[in-house]
Amino acid sequence: MKERLIVIGNGMATGRVLETLTESAPGRYDVTVFGAEPRGNYNRILLSPVLSGEKSFAEIVTHPANWYAEHGFRFHAGRRVTAIDRDERTVACADGLVASYDRLVIANGSLPIRLAIPGRDLPGVVTYRDLDDVEAMLAASRHGGRAVVIGGGLLGLEAAAGLAAQGMAVTVLHLAPTLMERQLDQAAGFLLQQEMERRDIRIVTRANTHEITGVDHVTGVRLDDGRSFPADLVVMAIGIRPNTELARDAALEVNRGIVVDDGMATSDPAILAVGECVEHRGICHGLVAPIFEMARVVGLRLAGEPAAYVPAQVSTKLKVTGVDLFSAGDFSDASARQEILLRDAARNIYRRVIVEDDRVVGAVLYGETGDGGWYLDLIRNRTSVAAMRDTLIYGRVAALNGPADPLAAVASLPDDAEICGCNGVCKGRIVDTVRAQHLSSLEDVRAHTKASASCGSCTGLVEQLLSATLGDAFQAKKTQPMCGCTDLGHGDVRRLIVARELKSIPAVMQALDWRSSGGCAKCRPAINYYLIATWPGEAEDDSQSRFINERVHANIQKDGTYSVVPRMWGGLTNAAELRAIADVVDKFAIPSVKVTGGQRIDLLGVDKEDLPAVWADLNRAGLVSGHAYAKGLRTVKTCVGSEWCRFGTQDSTGLGVKLEKALWGSWTPAKVKLGVSGCPRNCAEATCKDFGVVCVESGYDLHLGGAAGLEVKQTELLCHVATEAEAIEFAMATIQLYREQGYYLERMHKWAKRVGMDTIRAQIVDDAPRRAALVARFQHSQTVFQRDPWAERVAGHDAHEFRPLATLPYLEAAE
Amino acid sequence: MNAKSPVLCRIGHVDDIPREGARIVRLDTIDIAVFRTRDGGIFALENRCPHRGGPLSEGIVHGNAVTCPLHNWVIDLATGQATGADSGCVRTARVEVGPDGVLALDLASLPLSAAA
Ligand code: SRM
Ligand SMILES: Cc1cc2nc3c(=O)[nH]c(=O)nc-3n(C[C@H](O)[C@H](O)[C@H](O)COP(=O)(O)OP(=O)(O)OC[C@H]3O[C@@H](n4cnc5c(N)ncnc54)[C@H](O)[C@@H]3O)c2cc1C
Ligand code: SF4
Ligand code: FES
Numbered sequence: 001m002k003e004r005l006i007v008i009g010n011g012m013a014t015g016r017v018l019e020t021l022t023e024s025a026p027g028r029y030d031v032t033v034f035g036a037e038p039r040g041n042y043n044r045i046l047l048s049p050v051l052s053g054e055k056s057f058a059e060i061v062t063h064p065a066n067w068y069a070e071h072g073f074r075f076h077a078g079r080r081v082t083a084i085d086r087d088e089r090t091v092a093c094a095d096g097l098v099a100s101y102d103r104l105v106i107a108n109g110s111l112p113i114r115l116a117i118p119g120r121d122l123p124g125v126v127t128y129r130d131l132d133d134v135e136a137m138l139a140a141s142r143h144g145g146r147a148v149v150i151g152g153g154l155l156g157l158e159a160a161a162g163l164a165a166q167g168m169a170v171t172v173l174h175l176a177p178t179l180m181e182r183q184l185d186q187a188a189g190f191l192l193q194q195e196m197e198r199r200d201i202r203i204v205t206r207a208n209t210h211e212i213t214g215v216d217h218v219t220g221v222r223l224d225d226g227r228s229f230p231a232d233l234v235v236m237a238i239g240i241r242p243n244t245e246l247a248r249d250a251a252l253e254v255n256r257g258i259v260v261d262d263g264m265a266t267s268d269p270a271i272l273a274v275g276e277c278v279e280h281r282g283i284c285h286g287l288v289a290p291i292f293e294m295a296r297v298v299g300l301r302l303a304g305e306p307a308a309y310v311p312a313q314v315s316t317k318l319k320v321t322g323v324d325l326f327s328a329g330d331f332s333d334a335s336a337r338q339e340i341l342l343r344d345a346a347r348n349i350y351r352r353v354i355v356e357d358d359r360v361v362g363a364v365l366y367g368e369t370g371d372g373g374w375y376l377d378l379i380r381n382r383t384s385v386a387a388m389r390d391t392l393i394y395g396r397v398a399a400l401n402g403p404a405d406p407l408a409a410v411a412s413l414p415d416d417a418e419i420c421g422c423n424g425v426c427k428g429r430i431v432d433t434v435r436a437q438h439l440s441s442l443e444d445v446r447a448h449t450k451a452s453a454s455c456g457s458c459t460g461l462v463e464q465l466l467s468a469t470l471g472d473a474f475q476a477k478k479t480q481p482m483c484g485c486t487d488l489g490h491g492d493v494r495r496l497i498v499a500r501e502l503k504s505i506p507a508v509m510q511a512l513d514w515r516s517s518g519g520c521a522k523c524r525p526a527i528n529y530y531l532i533a534t535w536p537g538e539a540e541d542d543s544q545s546r547f548i549n550e551r552v553h554a555n556i557q558k559d560g561t562y563s564v565v566p567r568m569w570g571g572l573t574n575a576a577e578l579r580a581i582a583d584v585v586d587k588f589a590i591p592s593v594k595v596t597g598g599q600r601i602d603l604l605g606v607d608k609e610d611l612p613a614v615w616a617d618l619n620r621a622g623l624v625s626g627h628a629y630a631k632g633l634r635t636v637k638t639c640v641g642s643e644w645c646r647f648g649t650q651d652s653t654g655l656g657v658k659l660e661k662a663l664w665g666s667w668t669p670a671k672v673k674l675g676v677s678g679c680p681r682n683c684a685e686a687t688c689k690d691f692g693v694v695c696v697e698s699g700y701d702l703h704l705g706g707a708a709g710l711e712v713k714q715t716e717l718l719c720h721v722a723t724e725a726e727a728i729e730f731a732m733a734t735i736q737l738y739r740e741q742g743y744y745l746e747r748m749h750k751w752a753k754r755v756g757m758d759t760i761r762a763q764i765v766d767d768a769p770r771r772a773a774l775v776a777r778f779q780h781s782q783t784v785f786q787r788d789p790w791a792e793r794v795a796g797h798d799a800h801e802f803r804p805l806a807t808l809p810y811l812e813a814a815e
Numbered sequence: 816m817n818a819k820s821p822v823l824c825r826i827g828h829v830d831d832i833p834r835e836g837a838r839i840v841r842l843d844t845i846d847i848a849v850f851r852t853r854d855g856g857i858f859a860l861e862n863r864c865p866h867r868g869g870p871l872s873e874g875i876v877h878g879n880a881v882t883c884p885l886h887n888w889v890i891d892l893a894t895g896q897a898t899g900a901d902s903g904c905v906r907t908a909r910v911e912v913g914p915d916g917v918l919a920l921d922l923a924s925l926p927l928s929a930a931a
Contacts, residue, residue, distance in 0.1 A: 518835070518853045521875040521882035521889070544835040548873040548884040556884055560870040805838035805849060806826040808920075 002030040005302065006091055006101040008081045008246065009108035010035025012044055012288055013275030013295045015063055017105060020299020022071055028303065031073040032099055034091070036108075037130055038078035040065040044130070045288060045422070048319050051134050051162030054495065056759055081108075084250040086268055103270055105298060106247060106258060110240040110276035110286070115150065119212030125234045128159050137235065141166035142769040145232035148172075148221045150209050152179040154318060156237035157192075160201050161320040163233070171229050172196070173207035173221065175238075183316040183327040188366040191350055195323055199501075204229075242277045242284050257284040262308040264298045274298045280309060288422045289314050292450075313380045315372060315421055321499035326372035329362035329379045330354070337361065340393045353393055358386040371395035373461070377417050410464040419465065420451035420458045427465060434469050442466065483522035485514050490526065490743035497530050503539045504531065519545075526744035529631065532667060533739050536781040543798065549629035552801050553789040554611055557604065562611060564590075564603040565628035566618050567664065570638040570656030570676070571599030580621030584614055598635035598673070600626055612802055615790035624788040627664065631745075633735075634673045636660040637685065641678030641695065650695035652678035655724055659693075662728055663735060665786035666778070669742030669751070672735060687715045690748035691731055696720075700727045704734060704760065705749035713749045716757055719765045733764050733771040736778035823911060823919040829857065830916060837872040837881070840920060847908050847920065848872035850892050852879055857918065858892035859910045861926050865890075865903025 007014050010033050021029070035041075041063035049055035068075035076097070083092045084104065092098045112127035114120050126136045137159070140147070144167050149160045152174030164170045172179075178189030179196070193203045210224040212234055222228040242257035253259040253267035257279030264272045264280075274294045276286055285291055293309060300307035315328035342351040349367035353360055353375065359382050363375035374396040378385060385392055415428030433439060433449050445462055446453040452462045467474040479489035488496070493512065502508045508527050509519060519527070524545035531539035543551050554562035568577070581601060585593055592604035606614055615625075627634060636659050639645065641652030656676040663674070675686035676693040685708070686692030692703035692715050699722040703715035718734070721727055737760065742751040752760060763770050793802070832838045832851040839862055840847040846862035848871050856879060862872050869885035879892045889898045895905035906926030911919045 516878060518877050520877045521887070524875065524877065544833055544876065547875065552873075556870075556873060558867070558885065560868075560873075800831065800833065800838065804841045804846075805831055806920075807841040808824060808826070808922075809843055 002028070003102040004100055005029035005031045005103045005105070006099060007031070007033045007105045007107060008084075008091065009106065009243075009275070009277075010037065010041055010075075010077070011107060011109045011275065012041075013107040013109070013291050013298075014105075015041045016292050016295035017107065017274060017299045017302070018063075018071070018073065020296050021302055024300060024305060025303035027072065029103070032076070032101075033068060033073055034076045034079050034081045034093070036078070036080040037132070039131065040067060040075075040077070042131065045319070047128075047131065047134050048158035048162055049321075050131075051137060051159065052165040052321070053162075054165075054321060056762075057131060058759070081246065084246055084271075086250050086252075086271070089270065101270075103272070103302065105302075106266070106271065106273040106277060107275045107295075108243045108246065108277050110242050112236065113239045113241055114236055115209060115238060117209060117211055119214060119218065120236075122212060122214045122218045123216065124214070124218035124232060125212060125236065128155050128235055128237045129240075137163060137233065138166065140233040141168050142773070143232070144168060146171070146230055147233040147235065148229050148231040149235045149237060150221070151235075151237035151239070152176070152203065152205070153182070153237065153239070154180060154316065156235070157196065158319060159235045159237055160196065161199065161323075163235075164199055164201050168233070169200070169202075171202040171204060171231075173209055173223070173229070174203065174205050175208055177205050179203065179205070180316075180318070184325065184366075185352060185364050187352070188325060188327070188350055188364045191348065191366045192318075192323065192325060240276065240286055242279065244277060247273065247277070255279050255282075262297075262310075263301055264294055264309060265301075272298050272301065281311065283311065285314075287314050287316070289424055292423055312424070313376065315376045317369070317372075317421075321495065324365075324367055324369045326365040326369040327363065328372065328376045329360070340389075342393045351393060355385065355389070355392075358384050358389075360385055360392075373418055373421070373458070374413075376421070380418075381416075410461065411468040419461055420449075420453075423450040423453065425449050425451040430462065430465055431469050434466065440466075440470060440473060482526060483520055485509075485516045485519055485523050486512060488512060490746075493527065494530050494534075494741075494743075497527075497534055502531070503535050505542055505545060529667060529669065529744050532785075533781070536784040550631070551798075552608065552611065553625055553627075553629065553793065554606070554608075555629045559605075561605045561607055563628070564606050564611070564614055564618070565596065565600055565626040566623035567626040567660070568600040569660050570636055570653050572638075572653065572657065573601075577621055577623055580618060580623060584617045587617065588614055590614075596628075596635075598628075599637050600635065602628070609802055609804075612793050612799075616794040619788070619791050619794055625790045630667070631670050632665065632667050632672065633660070633663045634671050636663075636674040636676065637689070638676045639678050639683040641676075645678055647681060648678035648695070649697050650678060650700065650724075652676045652684065652693070652695050655693060655695075655700075655727060656684075658724065658728055659731055662732060665788075666735065666739065666782060667785060668735065668739055669744050670747045672738075672748060674731070688712065689715065691734060693727055693731075699723065702727060702730055702734075704757070705752040707747055707749050711749075716752070718757075718761060729771070729775055730764060732778045733774040734760070736774040736781075737763060739778070739781075740774075820923065821909070821911075822922040824922050826910070826918050826920045828916050829855070829912060829918060831918075832857075835876040837874075837876065839870075839872045842925070845926070846870075846872070847925070849910055849918065849920075850876055850881060852876060852892070856892070857910050857912050859908040859920065860890070860892065860895050861906045861908070863905065864888055865897055865905055866901070871905065 043060045043062050046060040050057055079093045081091045082094045090098050090100050112129050126133050147163045147168040147170045149156045149172045152172045160170045160172045178186045179192050196203055208224045211222045213220045218234050220228050220230045244254045247258040248254045258273040258277050260273050260278045260280050264274055266273050275291050297307045297309045318325050337354050337356045340353045352364045354362040360378040365372055413427050417427045419427050430449055430451050452459045481487050482490055502511055505527050528542050528545040532541050549555050588610050590603045594602045596602045636656045638653045638656030642648035642650055672690045674691045675684040675689040677684040677686045678695050686694050687703055688706040688708040694701040701720050702718045704718045706715035707713045738748055738751055826840050835853050837848045837850040847859050848862040850858045862870050864871055864883040866888050869883040871881050873884040874881040880889050882889050888901045891898050895907045897903040909921040909924035
């Protein structure tokens with residue numbers, strides 16, 4: 001019979017133990033895993049991006065529940081082990097389940113420390129450890145309101161940034177005089193504080209929490225000096241302590257953590273322990289890099305291979321988008337130590353390296369952290385820096401006097417240079433694996449080496465390494481840069497515009513290191529769209545960065561004339577409108593009048609100079625711009641529906657008009673077309689539109705992601721709703737989500753394919769508060785953008801567009 | 816056409832043209848597009864793309880270049896040459912910028928084969 005292995009706890013350490021075991025001794029054990037959390041395994045360190053909304057939970061899952069079965073492991077999700085019986089070699093759960101082991105691994109992590117003060121157990125007080133905590137915070141943030149975070153360390157600040165991103169007014173109460181004082185020196189702590197305050201996060205230092213107030217829900221926090229802060233949510237993030245109760249009850253040797261030797265064995269040789277619950281040579285760890293290394297040792301030991309855990313120097317980074325900081329080693333002042341400092345106020349850069357006996361012992365970097373890994377290597381390897389002292393502070397490239405180009409720089413790294421801190425992967429390992437396994441993408445490298453698979457901050461470095469190793473073969477797979485002016489893709493640029501609150505095109509180009517001084521015809525329209533979509537009313541719409549059609553609100557034709565398409569709401573018109581159109585055609589001798597494929601009328605061949613006058617006449621009859629030229633709402637096609645048709649189930653025409661009235665004027669990544677059909681015969685072709693509604697007896701089927709242009713795409717059903725009001729609400733929410741996530745020129749079906757229909761459904765259909773928030777943001781944006789651009793130009797806006805600078809009778813003038 | 820002495824004709828003021836934009840000067844046989852770059856450079860070209868005659872004045876101006884609105888050829892404003900893989904050339908004209916920002920087109924520089 002196989003030996004029985006039980007693992008208690010299903011966190012990051014366990015994931016790595018099981019993987020190592022699968023690689024080294026597959027099938028050797030009969031494995032049972034107990035996890036108190038009711039879910040598979042996920043990358044805990046990426047909870048902060050989930051909290052801030054930058055990632056979905058699905059994106060951070062590392063081992064979904066079915067992974068265990070696939071590997072022959074028994075997995076008890078949601079079962080907490082309550083006792084270990086070492087004599088019987090069993091573990092027991094609260095519900096009476098008992099299981100026997102031959103080998104046992106304890107990997108139950110740590111517990112957040114809760115202050116022993118009044119009010120600590122009130123509803124509305126949470127800690128920050130797992131997905132349930134994130135969900136509790138997100139639920140609280142849906143009502144806006146105020147949050148107080150107690151603790152200005154790594155976790156507290158990530159929680160604060162996440163809650164602020166979710167729209168809460170956040171205050172951080174921190175005991176020490178500067179933030180993250182254990183990882184940062186005072187100067188860097190101060191820069192960090194400034195950055196947090198720029199994000200409207202209030203930071204209160206030297207704050208000693210005395211009491212949490214409230215009767216049946218938290219209402220505030222009071223300090224011992226009497227100051228108090230109102231709060232609807234309090235997050236306690238003051239530290240962790242190893243989870244040792246089980247081990248202590250089983251009479252294993254426990255200090256602060258469960259005591260283990262270099263082979264990760266506890267005082268009982270049948271029992272190993274790993275992760276945040278252990279104490280090794282007097283030290284408890286709270287970062288994944290050493291924990292993954294311990295887990296590897298446990299896996300190898302279980303496989304029967306000799307392996308020993310050797311502690312290594314670790315570094316810290318803060319995962320708040322837009323805040324770059326790095327610290328490693330020891331930077332306390334001591335007399336034998338010398339510091340080398342570099343500041344660049346204009347660029348908000350701060351860098352301090354501590355040297356003792358010609359060896360680097362500590363480094364703090366703020367604002368620019370690319371050299372962090374190099375300093376960490378110098379610390380770990382105790383490299384003599386005597387020869388490069390003068391240039392040490394400028395980073396690796398300067399110090400080694402190497403080439404300035406990043407590819408050459410990464411190429412010049414030694415093989416044992418660490419690339420991925422979380423997983424302890426060095427350059428040589430990546431390069432060897434890439435060559436041996438013929439890897440060609442970042443995903444491959446993550447799968448085979450784990451590099452960049454955890455916190456992700458070394459992704460850029462890994463990509464550089466891939467392209468240095470593969471040359472041009474890699475280029476093709478990189479994120480598609482927006483254009484030649486940058487290496488950033490559309491997703492990066494959007495994310496950074498939000499995170500760094502960039503509000504103008506020059507600000508984006510400055511902050512994101514654009515290579516050209518003024519951008520190009522590809523990136524400028526895209527950036528302009530991202531800015532106005534992100535900051536409606538705040539960012540200025542730069543008309544010089546718009547394509548001519550959107551600048552003059554008409555479609556340019558091959559001969560330089562324009563076409564004019566007025567809106568016909570839902571395809572309806574009337575005698576007065578038709579008469580006004582006929583009059584305009586006569587008055588301006590417009591050569592062509594055509595019924596479009598979008599159920600309205602196109603006037604083709606209008607001279608640019610005539611446009612304002614044509615619009616003035618149309619406006620007078622109540623006709624406004626149809627945005628036939630816009631990355632925005634084009635048409636809402638309808639059929640006659642229940643008002644006339646013998647098969648009609650609902651008023652499809654009326655709904656189409658309402659939808660068009662709600663949605664017109666909003667700018668979108670690419671054009672948006674809607675269709676509303678009165679029954680499944682679908683005469684309005686709703687199922688090949690970006691958003692389609694098919695009326696049925698019981699209500700409205702809402703469809704998404706159709707197109708019938710360069711590609712013909714049938715829509716997918718989003719959901720069914722019962723009322724017209726819901727149909728409009730869901731349409732607004734969907735279009736807002738697309739406005740916030742779509743890449744410029746990415747049509748709705750491409751966006752839906754990229755992000756996945758399931759995630760769209762989860763946000764629009766399953767999550768009513770999120771849907772309401774999307775609608776609110778859409779409506780806010782409409783207060784800025786729902787204006788008839790024709791009327792504005794009739795009134796004189798941008799008059800220069802429609803008049804020549806000068807008209808010269810050439811022959812006369814030449815004389 | 817090289818050695819002709821300039822014949823200056825006032826056409827307007829720099830501020831009449833938006834930065835990263837263009838206006839046209841209409842002559843009886845051709846249109847001249849007068850461009851103003853982000854850095855304030857002033858350039859004049861015939862308003863006809865060498866590809867299929869697109870109105871360059873309507874394009875997006877970036878750096879010292881304009882992208883034609885019809886099929887995205889990129890034309891260098893200083894030389895009138897199409898850049899990148901495309902080849903073709905637009906005829907250029909000369910505009911003088913006075914110290915007070917007044918713009919004067921040099922009629923003698925106009926891309927016309929004959930003035931009479
Ligand atoms: C006028 C019209 C043709 C007509 O005479 O019926 C038309 C005319 C143009 N279409 Fe269209 N499309 C027209 C309906 C359509 C339809 C049918 C529909 O909407 O039901 C489609 C297929 C449905 C779809 O979009 O999925 C259609 C798919 C396209 C495409 C391909 C889009 C795609 O994502 O694959 C383009 C190219 C583009 O947008 O980049 C395009 C682009 C154009 C442009 C804007 C080309 C251009 O850049 O100059 C044409 C402008 C002419 C003008 O000045 O008005 N037109 N175009 C129709 C105007 C509808 C309206 O009232 O606004
Ligand atoms: C929000 C957040 C951000 C972080 N960011 C970083 C970072 O940027 N960099 C970094 O290096 N580290 C970071 N960390 C720390 C890192 O996540 C931990 O060091 C790592 O997860 C520890 O792994 P572990 O397996 O020991 O514990 P865990 O991953 O916590 O796993 C322990 C698991 O055991 C379960 N468990 C507990 N008791 C029982 C029981 N009796 N029976 C069954 N199951 C039980 C728990 O529910 C838990 O799922 C972060 C942590 C958090 C919470
Ligand atoms: S879809 Fe066709 S049948 Fe149904 S209501 Fe419209 S026109 Fe009538
Ligand atoms: S006419 Fe200018 S690119 Fe075609």
